[in-house]
Amino acid sequence: MADELKKGQEPFYTDDQFLQVKNMVVTYTNGKKKFEAIHNISFDVHKGETFALVGESGSGKTTIGRAIIRILPLASGEVWFKGRKISGKIGKELDKFVIRNMQMVFQDPAASLNERATIDYIVSEGLYNFHLYKDEQDRHDKVVKALTDVGLLEEHITRYPHEFSGGQRQRIGVARAMIMEPELLIADEPISALDVSIRAQVLNLLKGLQRDHGLTIIFIAHDLSVVRYVSDRIAVIHYGQIVELADTNELFKNPLHPYTKSLLSAVPMPDPAIEKHKKLIVYNEAVHDYSVDKPSFRQIKPGHMIWANDKEFAEYMKQEID
Secondary structure (H helix, E strand, O other): OHHHHHHOOOOOOOHHHOEEEEEEEEEEEEOOEEEEEEEEEEEEEOOOOEEEEEOOOOOOHHHHHHHHOOOOOOOEEEEEEOOEEOOOOOOHHHHHHHHHHEEEEOOOOOOOOOOOOOHHHHHHHHHHHHOOOOOHHHHHHHHHHHHHHOOOOHHHHHOOHHHOOHHHHHHHHHHHHHOOOOOEEEEEOOOOOOOHHHHHHHHHHHHHHHHHHOOEEEEEEOOHHHHHHHOOEEEEEEOOEEEEEEEHHHHHHOOOOHHHHHHHHOOOOOOHHHHHHOOOOOOOHHHOOOOOOOOEEEEEEOOEEEEEOHHHHHHHHHHHHO
């Protein structure tokens, strides 16, 4: 793999295979006990799209993002990026390739920034590590551009993280990631720690960066109303398992899995009259009987996948026909 990179050879892959997650299993260990957080999931992310991972807290969304970017190891399965296998042990050159082309914006804008470092150093760290600048002036110019691209000012480079608001810190996190000019950005709950008034600014910022830089985004969130605004496709996660995956419009128009219906029923409606009479759907796992008839991830129609056993799949197909 390292030799391929040095020679400039580009492995073959299609835009639909830009990122491939194959049978991913992630486990956590507590002493002698092992807990399987992600259960044998597979999905592809297409080049240039925003692919959303949605679910309640503890569903495994962040674990999936961290496993893709190699912060967490895989117990089994593979991750392929631009035709290269990047999971498991990889060479030094391939590791550099992953870091250069894949970046992450973390959920907590306060905890993810070094309080003792200036904004200049925080944003420049990737440039220093990979020497991605000609001289000091070039480095400074790149930092200023990264900050102005996210709506901050040149004068901010000498300040420290504690001098900024939550929204500004999140912008600094985006600038730190984007200065590396990645092709894939993993945004882990990038607005959950922000005031409502700031959320739209950060969402519009990400959409603008995607448009201007041809960025591919994995957007991790629990708020379906936000995901509807930013994503092209949505994977719904429940306890480490993808239970439904579809285009955004299809998922909102035709949700099939009861857990997806439960999440959608909790989305606030802007009309008070409708909201007042809206019926919340409470998901109960007892509706599934997987004791004999085991479930699998199946295609209900092109682009729409569902986690179901034979009996449930037949019922979902009947709903489609009706």
